[in-house]
Amino acid sequence: EQEIIVSAAASLTNAFTEVGKKFEAANPGTKVVLNFAASGPLLQQIEQGAPADVFASADQKTMDQANEKKLILTETRKNFAGNGLVLIVPGDAKTSIKALKDLTLKEITRISVGNPESVPAGRYAEEALTSEGLWETLKPKFILANSVRQVLDYVSRGEVDAGIVYATDAAVAKEKVRVALKLEKHKPILYPIAVVAATRKTDPARRFIDFVLSEEGVEILSKYGFGKP
Amino acid sequence: MTQTLVPLLLTLKVAGFATLGASLVGVSVAFLLARVRFRGREWLDAFLTLPLVMPPTVLGYYLIVIIGRRGWIGSWLYETFGVTLMFTWQGAVVASTVVSLPLVFKAARSAFESIDPNLEKAARTLGLSEAGVFFRVSFPLAWPGILAGTMLAFARAMGEFGATLMVAGNLPGKTQTLSLAVYDAVQAGNERMAATLVIITSLVCMAVLVFSG
Amino acid sequence: MTQTLVPLLLTLKVAGFATLGASLVGVSVAFLLARVRFRGREWLDAFLTLPLVMPPTVLGYYLIVIIGRRGWIGSWLYETFGVTLMFTWQGAVVASTVVSLPLVFKAARSAFESIDPNLEKAARTLGLSEAGVFFRVSFPLAWPGILAGTMLAFARAMGEFGATLMVAGNLPGKTQTLSLAVYDAVQAGNERMAATLVIITSLVCMAVLVFSG
């Protein structure tokens, strides 16, 4: 009986939970512990010695930092999924937003985005809004969240009027949030995965990555709305 | 500099208001419980002590249920006045008040209860009204105990993290107190910032401790 | 079911060990401070009380500096035994112990100090050694106060959030205690889960309060 810890970006919560179960079924004797948070904090944890074996981030920048700090085995790094960025509003919202610039309307008082310092979804949102020249204008309305799932939570509870999350997140909470529009002017969203350098369980870690990249893995991911890399 | 000054000032503002609120409520209820015998007296005590033993995140959950935009009071506030406490420094004050209330309350109650009842009786025979007895005898005699409780409450309010994070979020310059800023800086791997914030906070806490001890 | 049972059992394990550690240290130092006069006595008291007034995130930062993989003790532990406390339930125990220590310590010290010194003197004239005086007089008489402090420490350890989050992370099944699970469930918008966890935690906290009161 052995156990691997997979530190994965918050947006992977539902998909990787299923991936983990299927992997355990396919590899008897190996248990998967999943640790979800924003990619930035996950990187910090690994740097401080968190016993993670696999790291899956939601953006290339965080994985690049991990690579620079020699926290991952470079040769194991692979891109395994893609995603889209959407603007969501609470399901019962009366306001209708047809374009990003509608966010400047007076009735939109609070917009939640991930904190660009540590949340990849926040960085993509910053890019998209900056290219429309809206980032600085909208700043006073921002409610910065610690992870993309917190953005989703704020919108579903109606605490904010709008939020920017991944398409896959919006799909998870269909009954509570409505996709107002898709965002496009940002770098392509590519999820990289790699084995953590400090692991002593290189074998099962590699096997987990292989499973994610396998046909079965890709199928699960696409079921939750992730695109091919 | 401003990066540490802004959260420090915000923290002092939030903790100050929270301590004020907690002291007013805590001292009045403590006096009531120490002097008047009524049914459910000990239940009220237990209820007010609950935040001392309850995880701050659970308190945060309850506060969201109550003052969230769709909460019992929150929805009314929003529909009536168009305001919401979530993600505002006022929300942080509410969270910190709840969390630090038991500290003043407990200290004040035991301070009032340890006053020799003959002193209050003596004041009555000297012609003092009940209000006079409170302001000229009970309160001044309980003051050292109340002050110590208030200092602890202030320190607790300064350090509040879990409930504040859930209710007020972590908005730099708006609701990001020292405690949250430390967390943020460590999360973002900003080591110098983290160290600076930690040192400032430690100094303020030690000052509080020295004053209250 | 297991989703709530696992964090509950983990919480009880972590809080249990933390309370044990905090009680052993807290009671011994409290007795020392209550009975022996030495230089720096009040400084030691202040140092042990610090966690009560310090933000848990700041404590988390210090703990990372000390027991983190690159910390003073942490690096030695890692190089010598190949173990690290970060992100383990043992790390959560360390964080909770530090946080709950002042509660036992303060209660025990005041319990020891409120014992009539003549009772200990009487025991000496009756032929008891100093150890006998401690185990047959001082400790049994201080017991109600110590117990109350221990219960509060247990509750505090159960609710620990900030320092645990930083030191032990939030790994389901390994370091995710109730307090963290509540935060996580709310974050993840998992309302039923959040509500279940909150109710369980509230019940446990109220039980603790009733027992300690």
Next chain:
Amino acid sequence: MVIEVSVEKRMESKARHFRLDAAFSSREQCVVLFGPSGSGKTLTLQSIAGLVTPDAGRIALNGRVLFDTQSGVNVPSRHRKIGYVFQDYALFPHRTVLENVGFGLKNDWPWRLSRDDRRQVMEFLEAFEISQLAQSYPLDISGGQKQRVALARALIRKPDLLLMDEPFAALDTLLRVKLREELAKIRRAFDIPMVMVTHDPEDIRVFAETLVIYEIGRVRECLHFLKSDGTDLEEVLAS
């Protein structure tokens, strides 16, 4: 003075039940309540002062009804004009001797003593030979001095009656004799009627004009020495 006292009061606590049912009256100036501790003497005294509300009974002083369950009268303590010297003196520890003595002179905000009031307090301190303690705090003065402060604080309000609860119990035997004489002198000087609680027979010898003998919860006997009805003090004490 004319004092009529009749009080009933149940006290319940976890450990014990106590029922007081006591009545006495007197037309003399000095009433002494005598009996073992726990017999209800202090409870009677506090009922007279209005610090405890009896379950039933009637208390009247010089024809003025202070308490009466039948007619529903219950004058609040602050309006009874009764001075009370507590067994442990109950001086305000956060106030100086001067402030203690002047405490009851001005009872509405802002509680500052006028120049006249201060002068009066100083005169009292001199009369009680405690001027030199004016700025001391109760913690720093001796038991005998505390008693004088407590007396001065009660008498400065010119009460109609002075109640004293075991005034000498806290003092050394040596000091006790001296202060007993002093009190007798002061009482004559102020010409104020008094009800005193004690369990010391010596107090009876010096003070009692009316002697009320308590046993647990009730009055066993009420004796009037000035009436010369054949009651002999020494005989009573010997029994």
Next chain:
Amino acid sequence: MVIEVSVEKRMESKARHFRLDAAFSSREQCVVLFGPSGSGKTLTLQSIAGLVTPDAGRIALNGRVLFDTQSGVNVPSRHRKIGYVFQDYALFPHRTVLENVGFGLKNDWPWRLSRDDRRQVMEFLEAFEISQLAQSYPLDISGGQKQRVALARALIRKPDLLLMDEPFAALDTLLRVKLREELAKIRRAFDIPMVMVTHDPEDIRVFAETLVIYEIGRVRECLHFLKSDGTDLEEVLAS
């Protein structure tokens, strides 16, 4: 007995300084330390019992040196074989009367009394007429009963000397007379020497064979009544 006491001790606190420098000796069975409160009587008694360590001095009992700064002797309290009855009796509130009296009989783990020890405790309870209180806790018994428990607890260890600190101060005047007689009887029955602290002249009349008169921090006089050196007790008390 032969007792020699000479103690020096400085006590410093924020509010006041106190210096005790007292010496007396006696060959009689009953020594009474008399004087105002705060004069150092209790401090002397605790020095004899080894509960307080004097700065300098010498304490010897029947030729056995218990304390001597010169030769560096300081026998720990538990080996002095001295019984002590505290002013407030200092009964263990968490133990029954039976357990209190038997407390000092078995002092190594596991502290359970043997059947013989229990029988001895029961005999003592009977001798002190408190058998019916065996299972009561100190909180629930009266002052006079407490005194008997404290006495029995001290005497059951067959000490060489009994120290008593104001044994009657906490009692009613009425009860005091009765218990004073009882103590005199018990002392004779156990034939145990005693040092008693008091500020009540009546105790001197009943107990003093040697009288040590204290004034603040020192001994004013040490009188021996049994030697019939012309000292008259009543004369002393009158002065």
